[in-house]
Amino acid sequence: MAALSRHPWCVATALLVPLLTLAAPAWLRLGGVPPAWAVLWLLPWALCEGPRSGALAGAALGLLLDSLHPASASLLPGLVLLGWWWGRLARRATPVRGTLVLGLLALVGTLTLELSLVLQWLLRGWWRSAAVMVSPESPSGGAAVLDPGVHPGPLALSGWHGIDLLGAGLHLLLAQTLLTALLAPMLCSLQLLLWRQLGAGSRG
Template identity: 60%
Template structure:
């Protein structure tokens, strides 16, 4: 936890993540979908600074991104878990330096984060559908369903199961692929920087 305790200002580099998410550079996108900047920052940080620092950074980063995009879903639990997992790998396994390993870890992390968001949206859709039917009353709900109208349309707008199975899956695959392609270059540079800084403090 050397990076977090000895130089907490380095953790302020996480503020670049929401800025990059909001800027969403078009030339760094695949099919209109940008990379998962949170994974590209958190992966090298956790590998170099350990599980506790990785979990804290993941939680803080998730809460920061939730503030940028308020809604019924959160990225904090998945990023906390990823930070802890990658931090354990960085402490217990041989140092991860290969580009393929970084790309694979980024791919798995982005897929896990995307799947947790899809699951939350799906549960939100199911809950809002039940609430809409209860608010509409059993008679109106039966009439709407008999006419082929989804009572969930009465609820708050959001992702539906059909959206998740179509566009949602396309977004997940595009983001996972572009993140895995960028990870070997971006994560390698960050990992080298964090490790050099950490080793310099330990001397």
């Protein structure tokens, strides 16, 4: 369709995603975890605009959100993939309308996004621990400083470790997925309605 891209204020609504991520209203959290605002914006956008615009919007959102976080893991690959996939769904004969379907798409999307982060942290942790083991005298590793001491190298490796991902990470993943899937039928269906009307209007 690519009709919404002609409305600058529609594109500007994407700025709400980093703003809401920063504001993180306390009353809209589940177990202290906020929803994935990027998923809630990207899903209706990609369903209206198609795979190419969806992937581009995913990349733009990924860059915006990554700028708020350190470079330890990126949301960009997950969001590009989701934008492209949801855009492909829009090409089907029957357009996605049902609120339940929107909720399910948001659930799978959030899960995919979170798992892409988990995968990056696992790979990063594995790579860095391998580097410390190979070079125990490296500055991050260093030799044992105390006697009887413990090799501080593996302890100093920062970031999500496998055991932490199984504990706090799993709680975070489930809470964010559930909250986003619960909010999606309400928020995404409103956005879909508004944007489809705008798209039809601009074509007409």
